[in-house]
Amino acid sequence: MTISIKTAADVEGMRIAGRLASEVLDMLAAHVKPGVTTDRLDQLAHHHIVNVQGAIPAPLNYAPPGYTPYPKSICTSINHQVCHGIPNDRPLKNGDIVNVDVTVIKDGWHGDTSRMFIVGEGSIAAKRLCNFTYEAMWKGIVRVKPGARLGDIGHAIQTFAENAGFSVVREFCGHGIGRNFHEEPQVLHYGRPGTLEELVPGMVFTIEPMINAGRREIREMTDGWTIVTKDRSLSAQWEHTVLVTDTGYEVLTVSAGSPPPPAFVTGQQPAPAAVGH
Ligand code: MF3
Ligand code: CO
Ligand code: CO
Numbered sequence: 001m002t003i004s005i006k007t008a009a010d011v012e013g014m015r016i017a018g019r020l021a022s023e024v025l026d027m028l029a030a031h032v033k034p035g036v037t038t039d040r041l042d043q044l045a046h047h048h049i050v051n052v053q054g055a056i057p058a059p060l061n062y063a064p065p066g067y068t069p070y071p072k073s074i075c076t077s078i079n080h081q082v083c084h085g086i087p088n089d090r091p092l093k094n095g096d097i098v099n100v101d102v103t104v105i106k107d108g109w110h111g112d113t114s115r116m117f118i119v120g121e122g123s124i125a126a127k128r129l130c131n132f133t134y135e136a137m138w139k140g141i142v143r144v145k146p147g148a149r150l151g152d153i154g155h156a157i158q159t160f161a162e163n164a165g166f167s168v169v170r171e172f173c174g175h176g177i178g179r180n181f182h183e184e185p186q187v188l189h190y191g192r193p194g195t196l197e198e199l200v201p202g203m204v205f206t207i208e209p210m211i212n213a214g215r216r217e218i219r220e221m222t223d224g225w226t227i228v229t230k231d232r233s234l235s236a237q238w239e240h241t242v243l244v245t246d247t248g249y250e251v252l253t254v255s256a257g258s259p260p261p262p263a264f265v266t267g268q269q270p271a272p273a274a275v276g277h
Helices: 008-029 038-053 124-141 150-163
Strands: 075-078 081-083 096-105 109-120 174-177 183-187 204-207 211-213 218-220 226-228 235-237 238-246 249-251
Touching: 008 038, 008 096, 008 109, 008 226, 008 238, 038 075, 038 096, 081 211, 081 235, 096 124, 096 235, 109 124, 109 235, 109 238, 124 150, 124 204, 124 211, 124 235, 124 238, 150 183, 183 204
Parallel strands: none
Antiparallel strands: 075 081, 075 096, 081 226, 096 109, 174 183, 174 204, 204 238, 211 235, 218 226, 238 249
């Protein structure tokens, strides 16, 4: 397998899929409140993707080699859950942090994005982790341009996260995306500058760092999907799907409700905190 290069027409399809995925998060944002179950969020997302967007929820029945089919339409990962949390009937509580990860397929193209939400009133530590993880994702995104290497992205994320006293999960990474949910290349969120694949215009991949407040080690739960921190420390993740353009990058998973990029990207005064409520 090699890294697919998207044509202008391909990119047009991926922009649509990316916007739709982001719009699912826009729609869910108002519902993430104390008392709501993640099953309810899954139902709302499934209905919106299928009946409003005319799209397909990519996670539903997704079964990579060695996995049982994923049973829901979104992933919801709460507190010490790192990723791939399965929606269930337990209500969210005040102070929980939850990652909602949405992937839609529209006209054969995938758009993959996730955000953190703080349920009700979050602790200072929880808000700091969520906001630093958002900035860590953007530290990676701004490295994306032709001639840069994947190791530059990983290094930027790792350096930023570790300088803040956090750790980077190693076992899961960003990925190429297009006609397939997960394609080459793997996009590690740690690494050394100047190493690994060189970026070329038309590549599309996700950047989706998982950052732990404590140690980086993880384990898988017996459901075969949910990943948690071994030390039960809080974990956060944000994800965008990004195109390499002729001059830099274009984030494809954007919509009216996307949180603004951090100040170091826009050169503006500090924007409102990435996580609301
Ligand atoms: N959306 C996840 C990612 O960012 C993958 C979820 S796989 C699933 O790559 F089956 F759990 F949905
Ligand atoms: Co992804
Ligand atoms: Co995702």
